[in-house]
Amino acid sequence: MKVDRLVSIIVTLLNKERIGARELADMFEVSPRTIYRDMDTINMAGIPIRSISGTGGGFEIMPEYKIDKNVFSDADLSAILLGLSNLSHMVRNDELANVLAKIKSFIPADRAEDIEIKTNQICIDVSSWSGNQNIQPYLQTMKAALEDYRLLSFAYIAHHGNKTVRTVEPYQLVLKGSHWYLYGYCLARRDYRLFRLSRMSDLKMKQETFAPREYEKPVLDFDKIIETMQTEIKIRIHKSVLDRVLEFCTCDRFMPDGDDHYLVDFPFVENEYYYDILLSFGDKCECLGPPHVRTKMKQRIQSVAAVYGTLF
Numbered sequence: 001m002k003v004d005r006l007v008s009i010i011v012t013l014l015n016k017e018r019i020g021a022r023e024l025a026d027m028f029e030v031s032p033r034t035i036y037r038d039m040d041t042i043n044m045a046g047i048p049i050r051s052i053s054g055t056g057g058g059f060e061i062m063p064e065y066k067i068d069k070n071v072f073s074d075a076d077l078s079a080i081l082l083g084l085s086n087l088s089h090m091v092r093n094d095e096l097a098n099v100l101a102k103i104k105s106f107i108p109a110d111r112a113e114d115i116e117i118k119t120n121q122i123c124i125d126v127s128s129w130s131g132n133q134n135i136q137p138y139l140q141t142m143k144a145a146l147e148d149y150r151l152l153s154f155a156y157i158a159h160h161g162n163k164t165v166r167t168v169e170p171y172q173l174v175l176k177g178s179h180w181y182l183y184g185y186c187l188a189r190r191d192y193r194l195f196r197l198s199r200m201s202d203l204k205m206k207q208e209t210f211a212p213r214e215y216e217k218p219v220l221d222f223d224k225i226i227e228t229m230q231t232e233i234k235i236r237i238h239k240s241v242l243d244r245v246l247e248f249c250t251c252d253r254f255m256p257d258g259d260d261h262y263l264v265d266f267p268f269v270e271n272e273y274y275y276d277i278l279l280s281f282g283d284k285c286e287c288l289g290p291p292h293v294r295t296k297m298k299q300r301i302q303s304v305a306a307v308y309g310t311l312f
Contacts, residue, residue, distance in 0.1 A: 020058035
């Protein structure tokens with residue numbers, strides 16, 4: 001691909017004093033004539049290339065234009081490498097290896113070991129321990145559709161198990177709270193929607209292309225909205241679920257209640273999601289109040305018990 005070759009040539013020139021057309025042609029498996037055309041393109045892009053003839057000649061970037069490798073601090077390079085190294089779930093291995101090689105070319109030899117140590121001090125892995133095996137291939141399909149402005153179609157499971165078939169103009173892939181979402185314009189709803197990948201099936205990239213629309217990025221920060229909806233309830237939990245409850249609130253909300261239990265001021269929103277959270281703690285959690293939440297918990301527990309009331 002020409003763009004990849006041009007970028008690679010620029011990086012090569014930044015790291016070499018001078019290199020000949022034949023060497024570059026052999027490196028990228030093209031003809032010397034192609035390399036000369038590439039140099040004209042790079043010059044037109046504003047990067048000054050000069051050609052030196054004779055023995056030891058070749059192409060070089062004008063010295064005053066060369067990037068000082070020390071412009072990046074160890075912290076800068078570590079942050080860049082950390083981010084790139086954790087894109088393996090979305091970027092093809094060959095693409096990732098190519099980008100990493102280019103970034104590493106800016107690392108002076110005497111700083112390489114220290115930067116590698118800093119980079120390896122943090123590991124980010126957003127993939128789930130187990131679950132939907134479609135996420136990785138779906139990401140690749142969506143990435144291709146985004147690049148080519150191709151429509152996507154898929155079956156989607158919405159709230160309450162409602163299944164619909166959607167055709168969408170894709171505009172953005174979003175990673176939020178360890179879950180991947182597709183943000184796009186839904187042709188059926190004639191509006192922008194955020195679709196969770198784990199709820200999709202039968203994803204296909206269509207042949208039809210679309211003209212990109214002007215769009216606003218999705219709203220992803222719901223903290224202020226949640227604050228207006230959130231109340232506190234009092235729950236009593238067994239210590240065996242302490243680690244799980246800490247996923248939803250901080251330690252300052254816990255007060256010991258005997259040797260094995262805690263009283264917790266639990267942040268709560270009155271919807272199915274939060275009632276399901278309480279139910280997920282099983283008999284290790286009791287809602288003490290307010291009374292209407294405790295009553296609704298009883299009703300839900302009775303409904304669950306009714307499912308198992310008859311033995312087959």
